[in-house]
Structures are given as structure tokens and as C-alpha cells.
Amino acid sequence: MPQQSATFGPGVGFFPFWLGVLMAILSILLILNTWRRSVAPTKGAIFPGRKAVITIVSVLVGLALYIALLEVLGFLVDTMLFTAFLLGVVEREKLKMTLLIATLTPAGLFVIFQLLLGVNLPKNMFGF
DSSP, X not given: OOOOBOSSSBXXXXXXXXXXXXXXXXXXXXXXXXXXSOOOOOOSOSSOOHHHHHHHHHHXXXXXXXXXXXXXXXXXXXXXXXXXXIIIIISOOOHXXXXXXXXXXXXXXXXXXXXXXXXXXXXXXXXX
């Protein structure tokens, strides 16, 4: 069991342990809620339609490109492009909203991790 406390406060295992407990409780509640619901008879095919398959494949290809380009583009630029792809191409959001969220997401992650927590984010060869 990870160390949950230190002489000065919570130890390194405190947050992951309780996050895992919370996730387990929420998972059990979700399973119970799904199990108690009445099952409606399915109409037609069991598999998703063509549009849903295209969406799923688009997300998987985008995620694969995100992973492949992470070292080349760096975390901030890659995350901005991936978020813009998900919102603009997959979800078909308006351009203004897509650009706003795609810009604020990596900026917020930078503030939280780099500035507040002091965790270095993956950078590209140019240092950003």
C-alpha cells in the first residue's frame, strides 16, 4: 500500500489511492444503475451506423496522430491541434468556439502543471 501520509502532510500515495477508491465507488454505482434500468428492445442492427463508425475511426486516427506527433510538436501545440480536430472536425463546433477552447485547453494545462505544480510538460526540439 502506498504511503498516504508524511511528517508534514499527505504523502505521494494519498491522492492516487483516494482517487482510485472514488473511481471504484462511482464504477459500482454506474454498473448498478445500468443493471436496474429496463432494457428496451433493440430496433434493427446491433452495430452502430456508418456515421458513428466514421466518428469512431476519426477519433482513433486523431489519437494515433496525437501520440505520434507529441515529441515532434510538443505537448502544448499537439494538444491544441488535437482539441481543435476533435471539436472542429469530429463534433462540428463553430470555428470561434473551437479556436477558443483549443487555445484555452493547453493554456490551462500549462498553468496547472508547469506553473502551479512544477511538472515539466513534454517539449519539442524548439523548447515549447
